[in-house]
Amino acid sequence: MEIERELAGPDAEKHLMRYDSTLVALGSRIDAAMKDGLPPGEFPNAEALKEATTLARKILRLTVRVDGEVRKA
Numbered sequence: 001m002e003i004e005r006e007l008a009g010p011d012a013e014k015h016l017m018r019y020d021s022t023l024v025a026l027g028s029r030i031d032a033a034m035k036d037g038l039p040p041g042e043f044p045n046a047e048a049l050k051e052a053t054t055l056a057r058k059i060l061r062l063t064v065r066v067d068g069e070v071r072k073a
Contacts, residue, residue, distance in 0.1 A: 003015075003019065004063075007019075007060070007063050007064050012064045013064070016060055016061070016064045019060055020057055020060055020061075023053050023056055023057050023060070024057075026049075026053050027050060027053045027054070030046055030049055030050045030053065031050070033046060034046050034047075034050075
């Protein structure tokens with residue numbers, strides 16, 4: 001996958017920030033939708049997507065960081 005190459009390459013931190021900001025924006029949109037009110041059937045889906053977004057952010061960091069250092073290609 002392209003994301004794997006980017007996160008393992010010399011610009012890993014830059015790519016991490018780009019992907020992370022996308023996930024943060026998605027999380028903000030989910031929060032706004034939940035705050036504004038969703039149909040009852042959509043609320044569990046939104047909660048699951050919010051959890052998946054949080055998990056994806058954690059996985060990104062674990063993928064790039066090894067022993068507290070940014071992994072070098």
